[in-house]
Amino acid sequence: MKRRAVSILKKAALALVCASAIVVSGIPRTMQGSVTGTGVLAKAASISAAGTAALVRELSYDITGNRVSPSSVSGTIETDAATTADVAAGTFQTGAVCDQYMSDTNYQVLINVIGAIETGGQIYGQRDYSMYVGPFQNSSNEYTITLGWCSFYGDNAQKLVRDIILSDPAGYVALDPNCLILQALTQNWVNTQYSPSDTEKQILISLITSDVGKRIQDLDFLELAKSYMNDCISRYAITDPEALMMYTEISLLGGLGASHRVFDRVAATGASDVMTILNCLFQDNPAGTQVGSSMYYRRHLVAACYIMAYTAY
Numbered sequence: 001m002k003r004r005a006v007s008i009l010k011k012a013a014l015a016l017v018c019a020s021a022i023v024v025s026g027i028p029r030t031m032q033g034s035v036t037g038t039g040v041l042a043k044a045a046s047i048s049a050a051g052t053a054a055l056v057r058e059l060s061y062d063i064t065g066n067r068v069s070p071s072s073v074s075g076t077i078e079t080d081a082a083t084t085a086d087v088a089a090g091t092f093q094t095g096a097v098c099d100q101y102m103s104d105t106n107y108q109v110l111i112n113v114i115g116a117i118e119t120g121g122q123i124y125g126q127r128d129y130s131m132y133v134g135p136f137q138n139s140s141n142e143y144t145i146t147l148g149w150c151s152f153y154g155d156n157a158q159k160l161v162r163d164i165i166l167s168d169p170a171g172y173v174a175l176d177p178n179c180l181i182l183q184a185l186t187q188n189w190v191n192t193q194y195s196p197s198d199t200e201k202q203i204l205i206s207l208i209t210s211d212v213g214k215r216i217q218d219l220d221f222l223e224l225a226k227s228y229m230n231d232c233i234s235r236y237a238i239t240d241p242e243a244l245m246m247y248t249e250i251s252l253l254g255g256l257g258a259s260h261r262v263f264d265r266v267a268a269t270g271a272s273d274v275m276t277i278l279n280c281l282f283q284d285n286p287a288g289t290q291v292g293s294s295m296y297y298r299r300h301l302v303a304a305c306y307i308m309a310y311t312a313y
Contacts, residue, residue, distance in 0.1 A: 097229075107225075109312070112124050113310075114127075114249065116306065118252075124310070128149050131151065132201065132208075134201075135193060145157055145189070154190040161207060163220060165181070172207065180203060181204065228259070238266075241311050242307050246304065258291040262281050265283060274308050282297070
């Protein structure tokens with residue numbers, strides 16, 4: 001396969017750096033969730049699958065999963081001031097524009113890369129579908145739970161659970177006959193600082209690790225990733241698959257505001273190869289806590305190494 005005009009020597013040098021950065025052990029995770037009081041919907045345990053789906057539509061505050069507010073992309077390491085304007089302008093949308101430039105093979109590469117750096121111990125192709133992080137467990141800024149291999153937080157975690165229930169209502173009823181999770185979906189998890197009880201936690205883990213749950217995790221990730229890629233194409237006219245994947249990786253960590261800072265620098269260079277992107281990324285507040293911080297160097301290097309190694313042209 002023909003690769004873009006990026007120096008072989010530069011790639012080799014980066015590969016050596018990445019080799020020293022890749023961690024071969026899994027990411028240890030404790031699964032503690034504080035116990036809170038939970039109500040139970042006044043529904044019989046024998047509620048029908050169709051009835052469950054109707055209840056979700058009736059009770060969920062945003063059952064379609066549309067990103068109608070900036071909070072829908074919360075959970076990044078930065079407060080993304082740029083997102084408000086992007087949502088208002090209609091540029092933060094899902095769609096198929098990026099499908100013209102990203103093959104199914106490269107979408108799978110992206111899943112393997114992001115899975116590795118999020119929950120897969122930085123091992124290409126590995127990801128933890130069962131990942132559950134309780135409120136405030138990893139950060140004082142994480143007010144509610146994080147779910148799944150892509151670390152869906154807040155509104156995105158709620159959307160994931162809603163999508164799983166709607167895809168398999170009968171399976172949901174079997175796991176949660178008292179509809180505890182259904183009632184939880186009537187609240188905004190970030191605003192209410194939703195902290196599942198032990199029972200709710202086990203139901204949530206069972207949902208996201210079911211066959212349907214795993215499939216929906218992949219689909220919801222691709223929906224979010226495509227929205228980031230479409231933003232990159234619209235804003236910078238960059239269509240190279242490797243660059244689009246790097247844009248997604250940065251956006252997942254820091255939000256669109258972070259990607260815009262980095263890619264404004266990239267655009268000024270007239271190039272968009274991975275080495276240029278890394279150079280511009282590492283200029284972004286290296287001593288602080290933003291995406292260019294040295295604390296994230298390993299993550300970015302591992303992602304870049306895998307992207308260059310596996311992207312198909």
